Amino acid sequence: MNTSTNIMMKKKTQGRKKIEIKKIEKPSNRHVTFSKRRSGLFKKAGELSILTGAEAAIIVQSPGGRVFAFGHPSVDAVVDRYLAGSSGSQHSVEDAINDDHMHEFKKRYSEVSEDLEAERKRKVAVEEAKRVSSGGYWWNEPVDDLGLEELERYMASLEELKKKMTMRADELMMNRISSSKSSFLEVNRAPNNIGLADYGDAMIPRGFVHGHGQI
Amino acid sequence: MNTSTNIMMKKKTQGRKKIEIKKIEKPSNRHVTFSKRRSGLFKKAGELSILTGAEAAIIVQSPGGRVFAFGHPSVDAVVDRYLAGSSGSQHSVEDAINDDHMHEFKKRYSEVSEDLEAERKRKVAVEEAKRVSSGGYWWNEPVDDLGLEELERYMASLEELKKKMTMRADELMMNRISSSKSSFLEVNRAPNNIGLADYGDAMIPRGFVHGHGQI
DNA sequence: GACTATTCATAAGT
DNA sequence: ACTTATGAATAGTC
Numbered sequence: 001m002n003t004s005t006n007i008m009m010k011k012k013t014q015g016r017k018k019i020e021i022k023k024i025e026k027p028s029n030r031h032v033t034f035s036k037r038r039s040g041l042f043k044k045a046g047e048l049s050i051l052t053g054a055e056a057a058i059i060v061q062s063p064g065g066r067v068f069a070f071g072h073p074s075v076d077a078v079v080d081r082y083l084a085g086s087s088g089s090q091h092s093v094e095d096a097i098n099d100d101h102m103h104e105f106k107k108r109y110s111e112v113s114e115d116l117e118a119e120r121k122r123k124v125a126v127e128e129a130k131r132v133s134s135g136g137y138w139w140n141e142p143v144d145d146l147g148l149e150e151l152e153r154y155m156a157s158l159e160e161l162k163k164k165m166t167m168r169a170d171e172l173m174m175n176r177i178s179s180s181k182s183s184f185l186e187v188n189r190a191p192n193n194i195g196l197a198d199y200g201d202a203m204i205p206r207g208f209v210h211g212h213g214q215i
Numbered sequence: 216m217n218t219s220t221n222i223m224m225k226k227k228t229q230g231r232k233k234i235e236i237k238k239i240e241k242p243s244n245r246h247v248t249f250s251k252r253r254s255g256l257f258k259k260a261g262e263l264s265i266l267t268g269a270e271a272a273i274i275v276q277s278p279g280g281r282v283f284a285f286g287h288p289s290v291d292a293v294v295d296r297y298l299a300g301s302s303g304s305q306h307s308v309e310d311a312i313n314d315d316h317m318h319e320f321k322k323r324y325s326e327v328s329e330d331l332e333a334e335r336k337r338k339v340a341v342e343e344a345k346r347v348s349s350g351g352y353w354w355n356e357p358v359d360d361l362g363l364e365e366l367e368r369y370m371a372s373l374e375e376l377k378k379k380m381t382m383r384a385d386e387l388m389m390n391r392i393s394s395s396k397s398s399f400l401e402v403n404r405a406p407n408n409i410g411l412a413d414y415g416d417a418m419i420p421r422g423f424v425h426g427h428g429q430i
Numbered sequence: 431g432a433c434t435a436t437t438c439a440t441a442a443g444t
Numbered sequence: 445a446c447t448t449a450t451g452a453a454t455a456g457t458c
Contacts, residue, residue, distance in 0.1 A: 011449070012443070012447070013449065014441080014448090014449070014450080015443090015448055015450040015451085016441045016442075016449060016450040016451050016452090017441055017449090017451080018450085018452095019440095019441070021266060022265060023267075023268055024267060029442095030267050030268070033267055033440090033441080034266075034269060036440065037266070037440085038269075040439060041259050041260060041263060041271075043439095044255065044256050044259060044453095045256060045273070045275075047236050048256060051238065051245070051248055052239060052245050052248055052249040052252070052278055053238055053245070053278045054249060054253075054275055054278055055275070055276040056273065056274065056275045056276070057272075057274045058272070058274075059271070059273075059294060059297045060263070060269055060270070060272075061269055061270040061271070061293065062267070062269055063267055063268040075297070078274050079294055081276060082282060082284060082290075083294075085282050227433070227434060227435085228433070228457045229434090229435065229457075230436040230437085231435060231437050231454050232435090232454095232455055233437060233438095244455090244456095247455090248454090252453090
């Protein structure tokens, strides 16, 4: 006799099961989970915005390289704000360096940072002009395909280059600064990117898909 | 007797209750909800990243004007990709020029090329930019052992180059908008923020960033 | 900030 | 895509 000879019916499903938070290896499961959780995430963000009046933007790149974005009032508005906010009157790496003895470096680093920041904001402005949001509400941002894109792509390459150079600069800088400041630096963000993360990207981003919405 | 005269114990709390998704008017509740849900959101994003290998960035501005961000592998990495419009298949500048999409654009583009030509001493930058998109770690090569000074001079060069390209791009944009087909721009009336955000609040946007999540 | 009853999200299975 | 049992998030309370 089997293990359950009684009247109990076989459950149709086991229901949700606890999973460990680690990479899902099976591609099909991974993709399903990505879709489900992405929409869940966007939904939550939308609720947060409505409930609290907060502005929020989410950008997600699927393992396949497709980009999804959500934003209220728009992705770019929030991103712009973020970029602007982190450059203006900001305490960051510069402050961390402050009490150190590297004044010359600090000075030059700041210059570069400001430059990069200005460039970024400029780029955001261009992007904004290109794809102004649909009229107030997020989940519906159209994506246009301009020929101008070629130029943009090229500039994106430059952006990448600079980004990596900045990271390199940050590394050099941090090597100079004693390790006492390192934890601060690891958790806080420079006007640019002090992300030490070395994402071994092996994917080829291609698509451009924007968020839809639910709630 | 009341509806429950039995042995039921007094519940310590009512537990979670369903709420309507609309703005919470009471400030204290709103703030509490913001905090709780923001951390929940970040946690979810972190799980999504780990489970599926996706890259994700979230930027949230609290009703009070404070900015919180989450990013894996970093906010900037993801935001940059978004802004770059997934810079996957890369065209060199030359290739782009060979593409005949719009003559106006092409014409303008050659001006940029002239600039590039003028910046010929920085041709290295172009090469490097190409290499970036091919997925290599460009700086493992020559740049890696540059000193800080060289690095910064190098970046300054890129900066100039890009500045010029950006200016051209802007001009291009304007021309395109005012001349023939500006449908994509006319269709949507600009909300109120193109490039320069004009949010009434006079708060202090603190750059506040979490390198990455918990979990 | 912690607790807990409840709602909500979602892993598997279909 | 749909269903369902179960794991997680969280609204209200202290």
